[in-house]
Amino acid sequence: MSKRVTINDVARTAGVSRQTVSRALNDKGEIDGSTKQRVLDAVRELGYRPSRFARGLVRQDTTTIGLVIPDLLNPFFTEVAAGALEAARARGWHVIVYDTAGSVEEERGTIEVVVSQVDAVVGYFSLAESELDAHLSGMPAVLIGREHRTPRFSSIRIEGxxxxxxxxxxxxxxxxxxxxxxxxxxxxxxxxxxxxxxxxxxxxxxxxxxxxxxxxxxxxxxxxxxxxxxxxxxxxxxxxxxxxxxxxxxxxxxxxxxxxxxxxxxxxxxxxxxxxxxxxxxxxxxxxTRRVGALAIEQAGRLLAGEPQLPSEELLVNAVLLVREST
Amino acid sequence: MSKRVTINDVARTAGVSRQTVSRALNDKGEIDGSTKQRVLDAVRELGYRPSRFARGLVRQDTTTIGLVIPDLLNPFFTEVAAGALEAARARGWHVIVYDTAGSVEEERGTIEVVVSQVDAVVGYFSLAESELDAHLSGMPAVLIGREHRTPRFSSIRIEGxxxxxxxxxxxxxxxxxxxxxxxxxxxxxxxxxxxxxxxxxxxxxxxxxxxxxxxxxxxxxxxxxxxxxxxxxxxxxxxxxxxxxxxxxxxxxxxxxxxxxxxxxxxxxxxxxxxxxxxxxxxxxxxxTRRVGALAIEQAGRLLAGEPQLPSEELLVNAVLLVREST
DNA sequence: AAGCGTCCCGTGAACGTTCACGGGAGCGTT
DNA sequence: AACGCTCCCGTGAACGTTCACGGGACGCTT
Structure with missing residues (x-):
């Protein structure tokens, strides 16, 4: 049905070029005040929203991380996820969350699809590294709570x-x-x-x-x-x-x-x-747990940036006794 | 630094055209077995992963939903989020989760950025509809646990x-x-x-x-x-x-x-x-709570597809007494 | 009046992929 | 030998945006 509204449609109804529309939308300087207003009106009138694909294609700035967990309702993963979200937000990154419902099949399906949706993946996997690698084809990946056997993967270890x-x-x-x-x-x-x-x-x-x-x-x-x-x-x-x-x-x-x-x-x-x-x-x-999630995001960032890798002691979360009332 | 590996790089090292590479990757039929293998080898060798932006630009199939909640660690939102993730997964959709940490400022910032990242947004907002509308510029939006005042928004109501x-x-x-x-x-x-x-x-x-x-x-x-x-x-x-x-x-x-x-x-x-x-x-x-999340996703789907709207009774979750042990 | 600078605005190109289409090679049929 | 079909493969175009660049209009200076 109705075709998507593009920047050219807006340009046409505003009587300007697409570049001027782009300028109005991105708050670039070189534009007259009244022209900008006219463009913005046209944008509103047509209900125009720029395509994230077209935009992402040309300016390669947004990074999206995939977070794969077996069960969001398990409070451990909830807390890890919250930590990851917080760390990602601090960097202006976006996190797509995949809940594999504890199923290996779902995990497999997620791995196959995630590779074409995100820049890096982080999570608690149960599949073998070989199988992960086969589907992830070189994408940066951080394993949580599990030691990596191949240098191809990173991991956030838990030392208890x-x-x-x-x-x-x-x-x-x-x-x-x-x-x-x-x-x-x-x-x-x-x-x-x-x-x-x-x-x-x-x-x-x-x-x-x-x-x-x-x-x-x-x-x-x-x-x-x-x-x-x-x-x-x-x-x-x-x-x-x-x-x-x-x-x-x-x-x-x-x-x-x-x-x-x-x-x-x-x-x-x-x-x-x-x-x-x-x-x-x-x-x-x-x-x-918050730190577990945050470390995973940070490590994904290092892999993405191609930065030198940290010694494994830095990618470690140590458990400490927390005495409350049950002892 | 190092430029991105593109489909043309793969084509060159495999000695074929980019279209053939595309065929090999997408399991299209019209390709010889040995050629396909050669391409796949080149893909692996170069560590090529197709750009999700370029791909999304041409075949408009993937839909991504933004889920905005004030606090993932609040178990109510955890459960709603889990319900939403489950419903989205069933449709093959992706969900980017934003945790606004209960802050209006964070919520405002999220609203501004989410519009260029997803196809529809769903969540528990505290901002006024007018402000939401101003930033969301026509994007389908579903309000959870809060009645909409303008027909511009949908909502999942909670009747208790x-x-x-x-x-x-x-x-x-x-x-x-x-x-x-x-x-x-x-x-x-x-x-x-x-x-x-x-x-x-x-x-x-x-x-x-x-x-x-x-x-x-x-x-x-x-x-x-x-x-x-x-x-x-x-x-x-x-x-x-x-x-x-x-x-x-x-x-x-x-x-x-x-x-x-x-x-x-x-x-x-x-x-x-x-x-x-x-x-x-x-x-x-x-x-x-699972249903609350699922309904929100479903409603987002209806808005996206331009389907006729359901009567508001269908977008309602009724609370019922659950007697356990504290009474 | 010529020159220069500032303020706007528009056009070609590029991003990386898939779609639509055309076409050559090889084989079998008439 | 001509034709047609199947199997492969390649080229131009399109998706929708931003970047790089060019250039006109206008005002001010000399």
Missing amino acids: AAGVREAVDHLVAKGHRRIGMLDYEGRAEPSIRRAWFADAMNAHGLAADAVGNAVQSVDGGAEALTDLLAKHPDLTAVFTFNDIIAVGALRAARRLGRAVPDDLAVVGFDGLQLGTVVDPALTSVALD | AAGVREAVDHLVAKGHRRIGMLDYEGRAEPSIRRAWFADAMNAHGLAADAVGNAVQSVDGGAEALTDLLAKHPDLTAVFTFNDIIAVGALRAARRLGRAVPDDLAVVGFDGLQLGTVVDPALTSVALD
Whole structure:
């Protein structure tokens, strides 16, 4: 139907050339006041809006970043996304957000389409680097929460060994000896966080033998804690894969008549805002999630600009113990 | 520095014409297998990625929507955003998310820039329609949670009178007579939700006289409930502007030794997931937030396609009482 | 009156891709 | 041998904007 209104249409009805229209729209100097007004009137009358494609084609200034996450409703990713948006806004960049709904198929589809929509991509991927590379064809990409194996990718790493060690130290100092863990086995293998936990326990000469497995949800955490306590009733503290599971554990503890923190201490991971809405507020090995998102954007910027790469220590977010009320 | 790799560069190194390169990349039929492979090799070797601007300029197929929200970390907007992303994905559309950080200045800046980046805009704005219109210059726009005054805009309305009435009915049936409210006065005027509450109370011959005012945060809710109960110790139930404030109220009630729901019933508004992580789970006048986001995207699509407009009843989301554990 | 500077404005080119069209090579049919 | 068809491939044009440049009108100076 009705063709698009172009700059030439505006020029015609205003009785000027397209260049003059361009001048009026971009506040260039070389234009008479009355002419400018006439052009602006014509613009309004015709409902003209410049084509972002034509504009972007000639002046190569706008940068757009693709942010790929598995689930925006997962508060961890919400916070990371918020951090990324904030950092992008500070640079005048635009962020297209893709929620792959935790599906590998959706992720694959997103990867294929994102390459022709953005200048760089940032996100939490589950696909192998080889497959990512095949579709991304050279586009700058930053992996979040996952170490890159090929120099072709960048990554924002999350280092939690020290933080988990802090958490275990803290629990031990409070007198706890029997400390369990609720892990999350994403790809059917124990998480790195579990290894951190085991190391920290071993450093105290304690056994990390009471480890349960939870689904990534509040209900999953509640269920898992119930099971774990049934198997190991002597547990006085529990560390969880993340805050979501910990919140579930909090609820289960209450249901089981175990007062937190007196009868059972709970330590989460991530340090989400979520931990402050529950009661008691959750002690957690906290990440600066905002910084995770911001670092990813910054790194994308460096790749885009072809700047020299930072040492990997700079692309690291360290988790630190954040003591609230559940321990 | 280094110029961009164009389709002509690829054509040259592959020894073909640009059209052949285009054919290879877009899986058009009229190309020999070996030629296609040769082109693809050249593409990989040079790291060529087609310009989205040049491509978008000629084939006008990709649509991009701007989503403007005041705070992605506010779980209400997170859920709306997730709904919008889901609906957009289903249509193969792209969504650029702008978080204005609750600042009018940021919102103004976003409005100015968004017009040259997207095909339509959807969001929760605080600016007046006149100002929006001035910058948006004819771009399709959908207002969320706010009724449009000019036919120039569309809106997704939220109707909660019946839901709030349900909530009050429910409380009265449980024997409550002294029911207070924690309102949120955004622009220094009582909210529409307060009016709904007052109407529902009046229908029962009850006075809506115990109304406090809260800041939009968990702490704000806690503080406001403490104040309200100090003024009106006889309150046995409280309705809040939204779930965030309600969660704060839950915490304050516990601090004050008021057991929920036995000593104090709490009803929130929005029906967020957030209400399920607290204990007791929050009863709330619930909105289908996912639908709010989806409707906004759908409506943007109708505007873009120039389709006939739906009656406003179709662009409405009704809140319904969702009884959980806090009443 | 010639020269010069300032203020406006317009025209060709370029950005990088796809579309529409034309055409050559090779093979089979009559 | 002429024709037609299929399979490939290439060239001009178009998409809508900004950039680079040229130039006319006008006023002021000398």
